[in-house]
Amino acid sequence: MTAKIDAKNRTPLLRIQGVTVRFGAIVALNRVSFDVNHGEILGLIGPNGAGKTTLFNCLSRLAEVESGTIDLEGRPLRAIARHDIVKAGIGRTFQHCALFDRMSVIENIMVGTHVRETGGFLADALRMRAVVHGERRARDRARELLDRLQLTAVAELPVAMLAFAMRKRVELARALASAPRLLLLDEPAGGLNHEEVERLGELVRHVRSSFDVAVLMVEHHLNFVMKVSDRVVALNFGKTLAEGTPAEMQSNPEVIRAYLGAPA
Secondary structure, eight states: HHHHHHHHHHOSSSEEEEEEEEEETTEEEEEEEEEEEETTTTEEETTSSSHHHHHHHHHHTTSOOOOEEEEEEEEEGGGGGGHHHHHHTTTEEEEOOOOOSSSHHHHHHHHHGGGGGGHHHHHHHHHOOOHHHHHHHHHHHHHHHHTTOGGGTTTBBBGGSSOOHHHHHHHHHHHHOOSSSSEEEESTTOOOOHHHHHHHHHHHHHHHHHHHHHEEEOOOOOEEEEEEEEEEEETTTTTEEEEEEEHHHTTTTHHHHHHHHOOO
């Protein structure tokens, strides 16, 4: 049993090798390579235009890779249909919360459980037993997430009534509802004040440990990234600039130069 666990831990959850993406004459990503390990929090940083969002879109199959490979636990991402990416184990939040404003918090979270349930148009229309049971499981799962992410008090409120920081927490809960192995966080600290950023850091670490999920996050808030991440990868002009621990990255002359635009 121990050998199997060790072997799994040696195999990256996500492996990105030589990924290149072009949009006409613009090279958005140029042979980018790095791994994300099981249970790891990895921060992806870089100036505007570095290619971070393009890479996230490749991982979500919203953009196509021109060359190179992306593997999820050894399975080529290209072999997974776009509509099956979430079912394959990748959950995502967005820089601008993509929620259903008129639906309640619990209903928004229940949407995230859809990929784990079976059914179809006819079964839904006829309210067949499997569909009813599936809805019950979805609601139970949503209630569990409400409790674990401290959202129970706002469960029945329309999302439109919530403050921005709380909306981000709801979107995180919805992503977790699909039981991902890899969670992509797109600028989770964007728009938050100092106190909210501190609470977010605690939440991200809690999610990693209690949901057994690896986290890859794009973030411009450098203090947040360095405090929360196990490792950090820096992109610049579509290329991998540097990779290392937060301490190594904070003292890396190339990373400092990319952000400050001056010699270190």
